[in-house]
Structure formats: C-alpha cells, structure tokens
Amino acid sequence: MSSQPAAVIGIGQTKHKKRRDDVSLPGLVREAAQRALDDAELTWKDIDAVVLGKAPDPFEGVMMPELSMADALGANGKPMMRVHTAGSVGGSTALVATHLVQTGVHDRVLTVAYEKQAEGNAQWGLAGGRSGGMGAGGIFAPWMRSYIKQSGAPEDIGWKVAVKDRLNACKNPYAHLQLKDITIEAVKESPVIWDPIHFHESCPSSDGAVAMVLTNEKGAKKAPRKPAWVLATAMRSELGVFPGRNNVRPQAGVECAHMIYDQAGITNPREQIDMAELYVPFSWYEPMWLEGHDIAGPGEGWQMVADGSTEIDGSFPVNASGGVLSTNPIGASGMIRFAEAALQVRGEAGEHQVKDAHVALAQAYGGSAQYFAMWLVGDELDAVAKKK
Amino acid sequence: MAESQAADLNAPVVGMDYHMHVQYHEVLCPVMREFADALMDKRLIGHKCPQCGLIYSPPKGYCPICVVPTDKSHELELQQRGTVTNYTIVTPVQYHGQEETDRFAKASLQLDGGGTLSLQDLLEIPVDDVRIGLRVEAVWASDAERNVDEVTNRSWGIGESAIRGWQPTGEPDVPADELPTNVF
Numbered sequence: 242m243s244s245q246p247a248a249v250i251g252i253g254q255t256k257h258k259k260r261r262d263d264v265s266l267p268g269l270v271r272e273a274a275q276r277a278l279d280d281a282e283l284t285w286k287d288i289d290a291v292v293l294g295k296a297p298d299p300f301e302g303v304m305m306p307e308l309s310m311a312d313a314l315g316a317n318g319k320p321m322m323r324v325h326t327a328g329s330v331g332g333s334t335a336l337v338a339t340h341l342v343q344t345g346v347h348d349r350v351l352t353v354a355y356e357k358q359a360e361g362n363a364q365w366g367l368a369g370g371r372s373g374g375m376g377a378g379g380i381f382a383p384w385m386r387s388y389i390k391q392s393g394a395p396e397d398i399g400w401k402v403a404v405k406d407r408l409n410a411c412k413n414p415y416a417h418l419q420l421k422d423i424t425i426e427a428v429k430e431s432p433v434i435w436d437p438i439h440f441h442e443s444c445p446s447s448d449g450a451v452a453m454v455l456t457n458e459k460g461a462k463k464a465p466r467k468p469a470w471v472l473a474t475a476m477r478s479e480l481g482v483f484p485g486r487n488n489v490r491p492q493a494g495v496e497c498a499h500m501i502y503d504q505a506g507i508t509n510p511r512e513q514i515d516m517a518e519l520y521v522p523f524s525w526y527e528p529m530w531l532e533g534h535d536i537a538g539p540g541e542g543w544q545m546v547a548d549g550s551t552e553i554d555g556s557f558p559v560n561a562s563g564g565v566l567s568t569n570p571i572g573a574s575g576m577i578r579f580a581e582a583a584l585q586v587r588g589e590a591g592e593h594q595v596k597d598a599h600v601a602l603a604q605a606y607g608g609s610a611q612y613f614a615m616w617l618v619g620d621e622l623d624a625v626a627k628k629k
Numbered sequence: 630m631a632e633s634q635a636a637d638l639n640a641p642v643v644g645m646d647y648h649m650h651v652q653y654h655e656v657l658c659p660v661m662r663e664f665a666d667a668l669m670d671k672r673l674i675g676h677k678c679p680q681c682g683l684i685y686s687p688p689k690g691y692c693p694i695c696v697v698p699t700d701k702s703h704e705l706e707l708q709q710r711g712t713v714t715n716y717t718i719v720t721p722v723q724y725h726g727q728e729e730t731d732r733f734a735k736a737s738l739q740l741d742g743g744g745t746l747s748l749q750d751l752l753e754i755p756v757d758d759v760r761i762g763l764r765v766e767a768v769w770a771s772d773a774e775r776n777v778d779e780v781t782n783r784s785w786g787i788g789e790s791a792i793r794g795w796q797p798t799g800e801p802d803v804p805a806d807e808l809p810t811n812v813f
Contacts, residue, residue, distance in 0.1 A: 262644060263642065372727050372729060373721075375717070382717035433718070485809070
C-alpha cells in the first residue's frame with residue numbers, strides 16, 4: 242500500500258473540569274482547536290478539512306452537532322466529517338484525520354473531540370431515558386470480576402492503579418481530578434458503586450475538548466516544533482454480545498494491537514514501546530489491557546501494576562497523564578490518549594514527561610469493549626528501528 | 630435585542646434544566662418481532678447456529694461468528710430456568726427518570742439446555758446474597774401487565790415489562806468451576 246507519512250504538529254486541550262459554564266459547546270471545541278493551531282503556528286485558513294468526534298448525541302441532547310459547529314471550527318466551505326464509535330471515538334476520529342493525510346486527500350487536517358457532560362447526563366443517555374440504567378460501569382463490572390477470578394490478582398491491584406493515575410494527574414495541569422492526598426486506604430474505603438468497583442476506581446464526568454493538527458512530511462518539516470510521527474494505525478471491532486465471547490480479552494482488541502505491532506515492526510511491545518496511554522475508565526482495565534494487547538502475558542498484567550512497572554518512572558509507564566480515571570469528557574477521552582502519546586514523544590509533556598519516550602502507544606475502546614482504535618507514534622519515522 | 634439586555638452581556642451565564650423527550654416508534658425487524666410475540670405467549674425463543682451450535686436469544690437472523698443466516702427453522706424454545714454466571718450490584722445514580730433508589734443486582738444467566746441472557750433482574754433475594762452459581766427461574770409479568778414495549782432492534786435482553794426478573798428456585802448452587810467463565 243502506498244501511503245505517505247503523517248505527523249502531529251499541533252496539540253491543544255482545554256482545562257478539563259466538572260463544569261465549563263463559561264463556554265458553550267462551540268466555545269469549548271474552539272478553545273481546544275485554537276490552542277492546537279497556535280501550537281502549530283497555523284491559522285484557520287491553513288486547514289483543509291475538519292474531522293470531529295464525540296460520544297452519542299443523547300449525552301448532551303444536541304443532535305448532529307457537527308452541523309452547528311462548522312462555524313466555530315472554521316469549517317465553512319471546507320470538508321467536515323463526523324466520526325461515531327462510542328467511547329473509542331476520540332481515537333477513531335484522530336485515525337480518520339491521519340488517513341486523510343496519509344492517502345494524500347488533504348495536506349493539513351484539524352481533528353477535534355469533545356464532551357460537555359455537565360450539559361446532559363450520560364447515564365440517562367445510556368439508559369435511553371428509562372429507569373434502572375446501570376451506566377457503563379455496570380456493563381464492565383462483571384468482566385472485571387471475571388479477570389480478578391481468572392488471574393488470581395489480589396484485590397489491591399485496582400486500588401493501586403486508582404492511586405497511581407490520580408497522582409500522575411497532579412503533574413498534568415489539564416487533568417480534571419487533582420487528588421494529591423489520595424491513598425490506597427481512601428480508595429478502599431470509598432463506596433462500592435458497581436460491585437466490585439469502588440467510587441475512587443471509577444472515572445469522573447468531565448467537560449473538555451482536545452484537538453490536533455495532522456500534516457504530511459512536507460508540512461512536518463516546516464513545523465515550528467518537533468512533530469510526532471504516526472508509525473502505525475489500527476481500528477478493529479466485534480459484536481458486543483454473543484455467547485462464549487471472551488469479554489476479558491476481546492478478540493478485536495488482540496487483533497488491533499497486533500495490527501499495530503506488525504505495521505511498526507514490533508516483536509516485543511514491552512521492550513520496544515516506551516510508554517502507553519490506555520483507555521482505563523475503571524482501574525482493573527489497566528492490567529486487563531496490558532494482557533489483552535499482549536504487552537504482558539496471561540496473568541502478568543497485574544504483576545506489572547504490583548511491581549511498579551506502570552508508574553511514571555517504571556519500565557513501562559501507563560497513563561502518565563492521569564488517564565481516563567482522572568479526566569473523562571467521554572468523546573474526547575480517546576483522543577486525549579492519542580494527543581498525550583504524541584506530547585510524550587515530542588518531549589513536551591512537562592511535569593508528567595516520561596524519560597526517554599521515543600515510541601508511545603495510544604489506545605481507546607468503546608461500546609461493550611467491542612470497538613478499538615490505536616496508534617503508535619514516534620519522535621522519528623524510524624524510531625522503532627533505532628531502538629534495536 | 631433591547632439595549633437593556635445588551636448591557637447585561639457580561640453578566641454570568643445562567644443555566645437551567647430542560648428535560649427533552651422525543652418519542653420514536655421503532656418498527657421491529659422480523660426476528661425481533663417473532664421474539665417479542667413469543668414473550669407475549671410467555672415463551673423465550675432463540676436461534677441455534679447450524680454450524681457452531683451457539684444459541685442467540687434474542688435471535689439475530691444470523692450467526693455473526695460463522696456468518697451464516699438463521700431463520701424459523703433454527704428456532705428453539707429456551708428453558709425458563711438457569712444459573713447465575715456473573716453479576717454486578719449497582720448503586721443507582723439519581724438521573725432524571727431514575728426510579729431505583731436502593732442497590733439492585735443485574736445478572737448474566739446460563740439457561741438449562743443452552744442459551745444465555747444478560748443484564749437480568751433478580752427478584753426475591755437480598756442483593757448481598759447474589760452469587761455465581763445461584764439457581765433461578767423466570768417470573769413473568771401478569772397477563773394484564775405484560776408488554777414488549779422495551780424490546781427494540783438493539784435489545785440485549787428482555788424488558789422488565791415482559792419477564793419481571795428471575796427468582797431463586799431453592800435448588801443447591803452449581804459449583805463455579807462447572808460454569809463457563811466467559812458467559813456475558
């Protein structure tokens with residue numbers, strides 16, 4: 242397949258918060274987009290097309306917002322596309338933008354993802370407005386129990402992930418939760434919301450947006466700051482419910498990860514990837530994805546948590562940004578993973594920068610853990626080869 | 630805009646709650662129509678894949694794994710008794726329209742003779758006694774109350790308006806190691 246390289250040359254995000262009453266929906270997305278343009282030292286005129294993503298429309302009750310937001314995103318008279326893949330949408334949206342560059346359709350693409358959860362109610366939306374809704378946590382809780390049962394992991398693994406991500410978030414000025422005093426004890430003592438998941442093991446509801454500017458090799462060479470090169474992209478999905486489905490290790494997630502490794506020439510992800518931003522809205526999903534994406538062997542994911550490997554200064558840092566556990570504007574959450582991975586390989590993550598991050602993996606999942614989107618980014622196009 | 634209002638442009642934005650309601654009428658696809666009609670007759674039906682033997686309830690009209698179509702000839706009636714294979718206990722969030730105030734259980738079931746159901750309500754058992762291996766049976770809504778309004782083309786389960794939930798049979802639990810681990 243002939244395809245040209247694509248790179249991230251601009252990244253912008255809002256300060257994620259419980260409520261952003263000071264801005265409208267268009268104001269929120271424009272804030273992130275303007276910051277991405279500023280970062281790339283480009284103007285609205287330089288953009289050829291806009292790709293927008295968000296979680297299902299009933300979350301805010303504003304249907305087909307891509308139509309009314311065209312103006313705020315400078316897309317009047319330009320191609321604009323909306324992507325829908327539930328919780329993984331932020332990742333898929335970035336991938337659609339990347340593919341528009343890689344295939345030579347456009348030179349510079351702005352991609353934006355957002356959610357303004359305070360303007361609606363995600364649980365109401367997920368329940369279709371009916372009583373008895375159980376939220377996403379209710380769907381995932383039995384599978385986390387299955388993982389715990391199958392792997393024999395001690396119960397404090399979930400608490401450890403919750404503390405690690407919240408302390409990482411304190412190093413990230415854009416992160417929503419800033420819980421500098423959080424402790425294992427506090428997580429353990431917090432109420433059980435979806436048995437076996439405690440309140441502090443769950444993501445918050447956030448208002449926020451994130452944006453990136455993607456361009457080709459020519460555009461990247463002219464960029465004012467170091468580009469993050471897209472080394473591999475993959476999207477996979479499977480049916481969310483069927484008898485005998487492996488809910489703990491969905492096949493679509495396994496195949497999505499291997500598609501990335503194959504494209505980038507990675508044979509040992511744990512050694513050849515320097516850090517990962519994984520979509521972990523509930524603490525147990527960190528070890529589940531480490532195993533579900535073959536970064537760790539069966540039953541070894543929780544051991545990476547236990548021995549501190551996934552800490553920001555560990556051998557395989559996961560969610561140095563604080564992750565979805567600290568910031569969850571649902572539609573944006575996937576793209577924040579992608580943007581944070583890009584920030585890391587650009588060396589611009591500030592206080593939460595991982596040392597020597599040359600190759601970074603970002604992943605987003607959605608639906609009943611059935612939609613997957615991933616990219617691998619590097620500080621150079623041959624970043625993986627250079628590590629050998 | 631009147632001048633007096635324009636002068637207030639710097640005033641703080643004030644929000645208000647607005648509960649939108651849009652009623653959709655969804656036409657059920659043929660297999661979901663058959664499933665809904667069976668529920669009204671207090672029958673639970675599924676389709677068995679002729680290739681892999683998996684039973685889908687509600688039926689899909691195809692097996693998505695083998696990618697083969699299924700039809701009325703693959704229909705079978707499922708037993709209304711089974712075993713809890715997994716569960717969660719939900720602390721309800723009080724969103725608009727939420728009527729649940731106390732913790733409630735949602736369970737995945739393996740039905741006797743084959744077939745699985747997800748997100749089922751458990752009745753007549755305290756939530757703290759819910760466990761894997763528990764034997765349960767269907768409790769149907771009365772003839773007067775029973776309806777299939779909650780059955781949609783995207784349904785995962787059965788609405789509470791048809792089967793109210795599942796109650797313990799009183800039989801001994803099935804040992805966990807005799808149950809499949811990957812049942813939804």
